[in-house]
Every structure is written in structure tokens, then in C-alpha cells.
Amino acid sequence: MIEKIFRAMFRLEDLRQILRETAPDHHLSDEQKEDFEKTLAELKMVFDTKDGQKLKYLTDKIELRTREEEYINIDPIQSAGRLTPEARKVLIAYGDGYSVCDYCFKPFRLDYIKRPPVAEFMAELAEFVGMDVVRVVRGARNGFQIVSNALLDKGDVALVSSLAHYTLCIAIESVGALWKEIRVDEHNVITAENTANKIEEVKEQTGKLPKLVAVSHFDYMFANEHDIYGIGKVCKEYDIPFLYNGAYTVGVMPVDGKKIGADFVVGSGHKSMAAPAPTGVLATTEDFADIVFATTKLKGDITGRQFGIKETQLLGCTVMGAPLVAMMASFPKVKERVKHWDEEVEKSRFFIAEFLKIKGNKISSEMPRKHTLTKVDTRDSFDLIAKTHKRRGYFLYDELTKRKITGIFPGTTREFKLNTYGLNWEQVKYLANAFKEIAEKYELE
Numbered sequence: 001m002i003e004k005i006f007r008a009m010f011r012l013e014d015l016r017q018i019l020r021e022t023a024p025d026h027h028l029s030d031e032q033k034e035d036f037e038k039t040l041a042e043l044k045m046v047f048d049t050k051d052g053q054k055l056k057y058l059t060d061k062i063e064l065r066t067r068e069e070e071y072i073n074i075d076p077i078q079s080a081g082r083l084t085p086e087a088r089k090v091l092i093a094y095g096d097g098y099s100v101c102d103y104c105f106k107p108f109r110l111d112y113i114k115r116p117p118v119a120e121f122m123a124e125l126a127e128f129v130g131m132d133v134v135r136v137v138r139g140a141r142n143g144f145q146i147v148s149n150a151l152l153d154k155g156d157v158a159l160v161s162s163l164a165h166y167t168l169c170i171a172i173e174s175v176g177a178l179w180k181e182i183r184v185d186e187h188n189v190i191t192a193e194n195t196a197n198k199i200e201e202v203k204e205q206t207g208k209l210p211k212l213v214a215v216s217h218f219d220y221m222f223a224n225e226h227d228i229y230g231i232g233k234v235c236k237e238y239d240i241p242f243l244y245n246g247a248y249t250v251g252v253m254p255v256d257g258k259k260i261g262a263d264f265v266v267g268s269g270h271k272s273m274a275a276p277a278p279t280g281v282l283a284t285t286e287d288f289a290d291i292v293f294a295t296t297k298l299k300g301d302i303t304g305r306q307f308g309i310k311e312t313q314l315l316g317c318t319v320m321g322a323p324l325v326a327m328m329a330s331f332p333k334v335k336e337r338v339k340h341w342d343e344e345v346e347k348s349r350f351f352i353a354e355f356l357k358i359k360g361n362k363i364s365s366e367m368p369r370k371h372t373l374t375k376v377d378t379r380d381s382f383d384l385i386a387k388t389h390k391r392r393g394y395f396l397y398d399e400l401t402k403r404k405i406t407g408i409f410p411g412t413t414r415e416f417k418l419n420t421y422g423l424n425w426e427q428v429k430y431l432a433n434a435f436k437e438i439a440e441k442y443e444l445e
């Protein structure tokens with residue numbers, strides 16, 4: 001069925017192309033008329049033929065992507081970035097390059113555009129994360145980079161978690177600053193106390209305080225919850241700017257940056273806001289907005305040119321066209337879905353409880369789960385099977401694929417991550433049963 005749907009959509013695009021080629025009056029040549037009629041006839045046929053040819057490629061070498069239609073996808077990073085139907089429709093309509101610039105007038109900046117309602121979206125987005133000012137950026141990583149650029153000088157120290165995402169470390173490195181790690185406690189959690197200790201340690205070693213502390217609410221390795229309120233407080237006491245990394249929270253659960261005591265809130269559109277890549281959120285307070293979103297000051301020495309109110313660290317306008325408008329299109333549903341985070345966690349806990357019924361299965365993440373992303377440990381269950389299976393570690397992947405489940409890394413049977421976000425109860429139960437079926441097949445208790 002999905003191939004038929006794609007086939008029909010592609011025929012529609014072919015028809016659309018004829019309109020583009022014959023704009024503005026659409027006087028079709030005989031050849032174009034014939035082409036149009038033929039394509040229209042093909043379109044009408046698509047759903048009438050029993051099971052037409054298999055359609056593998058969308059165009060030369062580029063395959064159709066049907067993962068979300070054909071499988072239950074538990075990929076740790078993909079679950080909450082799946083698009084809403086509204087966002088997918090936007091991709092069709094706004095795909096052309098600078099499409100969002102149709103009605104960009106003075107003062108010529110993305111966040112002022114009223115049609116489509118970018119300005120309104122930005123205001124709502126700031127409120128959504130409980131901050132004063134927000135910009136859409138090119139992924140969470142670009143948010144880190146912008147803050148690093150604005151706050152850090154060469155040789156400055158920024159503190160990150162021992163579980164920090166590589167993009168945060170690299171963003172700090174990219175401006176010539178250094179990142180130092182805050183130790184996790186015995187439960188793999190970053191505490192306020194360890195944060196304060198690290199601040200003291202850096203002060204002792206360098207004679208200066210760190211210039212920034214950046215910690216994720218839920219990390220990407222275990223999705224453990226870190227004490228961001230406590231860390232926010234410590235940062236206030238030392239007067240060090242605090243960046244709240246919400247890559248795994250903004251867009252799936254309620255986030256209130258002010259309440260947390262964050263100076264910056266960073267989110268990821270393609271990870272947690274049902275938006276296409278590359279999209280992210282960088283929000284801040286009135287205090288920091290003038291620093292991070294400072295506008296261009298220079299003038300051309302020959303021409304005297306100036307670039308108005310373009311924001312220097314952002315390189316003027318950031319995410320343009322389809323990704324931005326698609327993010328906007330998903331936003332009403334994203335605002336609604338964060339209110340139902342409890343149920344997502346409940347489904348995650350249900351799955352984990354079922355998963356733990358298989359003897360030898362363990363959970364590497366903190367328990368009980370507070371997130372839909374979980375790292376599981378199957379060294380004493382599925383990995384024992386892999387030791388003698390002719391497909392080795394791939395057997396689990398094969399068995400899951402047969403059951404139309406995808407998203408775990410091929411070949412892993414030791415520790416792996418999975419994410420149940422967005423699955424309905426039926427799908428979660430199906431997923432749990434699939435693991436139990438596989439266990440039974442290989443005679444695990």
C-alpha cells in the first residue's frame with residue numbers, strides 16, 4: 001500500500017511540474033497535454049491495479065523511505081522527531097529554497113515574517129519553554145555553538161556532564177575554549193553537589209570560575225534525569241550562566257526554563273519536536289538576549305554598507321523554508337502532546353516491566369523509568385544466544401525485522417537503547433510480545 005501511495009504522490013508531483021513549466025497561463029503544448037493526460041490516467045490507475053510493480057527508488061539511487069509506515073520504529077533518536085501529517089504536507093508545499101521569504105519585508109529578518117506566521121510562532125515558542133526570547137536554530141548543536149561563540153573566549157573553561165553529547169563538547173572546542181566534565185554519582189546522575197565540586201576544582205586549578213555550565217535534563221546514554229534544578233541553583237550562587245540542554249525534553253514534556261533557573265534553554269526540533277532536520281531551539285532571558293543575539297555593528301569601508309538588525313552570531317537568518325514551516329505546522333500538536341508525557345512514561349514502564357520478564361534481561365538506565373528512552377542490558381539473555389547462533393549478534397536484529405520492528409543497531413545483543421515514544425498501547429504491547437516471542441523461540445525463560 002505504501003508504494004501505491006508514493007506512486008500516486010509522485011504522479012501528482014509530475015502534474016504539478018507541468019503547471020510550473022507552463023506558468024502563468026498554463027497553455028499546454030500538444031506534447032504537454034498528452035503528458036498531463038497520461039500522468040492523470042496513471043494516477044487514477046494506481047489504486048485500481050491489484051499489486052503493481054515494486055517501487056524501490058524514488059529517483060536514481062535514492063530509495064523510498066517507508067520505515068515509519070512499515071515498521072514499529074524504536075530508534076533511540078528518531079521517535080519524537082517523526083513528523084505530523086501537517087508537517088509532511090508543508091514539506092510538499094514549501095520545499096522550494098527560500099520559500100519562507102515570499103513576504104519578508106523590512107526590517108528583513110526571519111523572526112519578523114508574518115506570512116507564514118513566523119513572528120507569532122517565535123513568541124509562542126518562547127512562552128512554551130518559559131523564556132523571554134527564542135530563535136529557531138540549525139539543531140541543538142547550533143544552539144550550543146551560538147552560546148559558546150557569544151560567551152567563551154579562547155582558553156575559557158565550560159563545564160559539561162560526563163554524559164554530555166559530543167556536539168556540546170565540540171561546540172565548546174570550536175571556539176577555542178575547553179570543556180571539563182562533571183562527575184556522575186553512583187547512579188549515573190549529575191548532582192548539584194558534584195557540579196559545585198567541579199566549579200571549585202576549576203577555580204583552584206585555573207584561578208578562574210568556569211564561564212558556562214551546560215547539562216542535559218535527560219542524557220542521551222541512559223536518559224537518566226539529572227538534578228537540573230539543583231544545578232541551576234548552584235550556577236546562580238556562583239553567577240555562572242547555565243545552559244539547560246533539552247534535546248530529549250523540549251517538545252515531549254513540559255519545560256519551564258525560568259523555573260529551572262536556566263539562562264539558556266536548548267532544544268532539538270528533529271529529535272523531540274516532530275520537525276525535519278536541521279531545526280533546534282535556542283531560548284534565553286532578556287539579560288542574555290542582547291549578548292547572544294547581538295546585532296551587526298560594522299560598516300563597509302568602501303561602500304559604507306551596514307546590515308541592519310541582522311544577528312551576528314546567528315549569521316542573520318537561520319532556518320529557512322520547509323524545515324521551519326514544518327516545525328511550525330507540528331507545533332500545535334507538540335504543545336498538546338507535552339501534556340500527555342505521563343502516559344508516554346507509563347507505556348515505557350509497561351514495556352520495561354514486560355521486557356524484564358525475560359530471564360537475564362536488565363536495565364542499565366535508572367529505575368523506575370522517567371523517560372521513554374532506555375538503555376537495556378541483554379548480556380545474560382540474548383547475547384548468550386548470539387554466542388552460538390550462526391548469525392551471531394545479528395540474530396536479534398533479524399528476528400525483530402521479521403516482526404516488523406526496527407531501530408536497534410544491527411549486531412548488538414549486549415547493551416542497546418530503544419525509545420517507545422509515540423507508540424500507542426497496541427503497538428507497545430506488540431513490541432513487548434515480540435521480544436517475549438523471540439525469547440521463547442530460543443528457550444530463554
Ligand SMILES: *Cc1c(COP(=O)(O)O)cnc(C)c1O
Pocket residue numbers: 138139140141142164165167168216218219220245247248267268269270271279280
Ligand atoms: C541529540 C542530542 C544533541 C544534538 O541535537 P541536534 O539537534 O541534532 O544538534 C545534543 N544533546 C543531546 C543530549 C542530544 O541527545
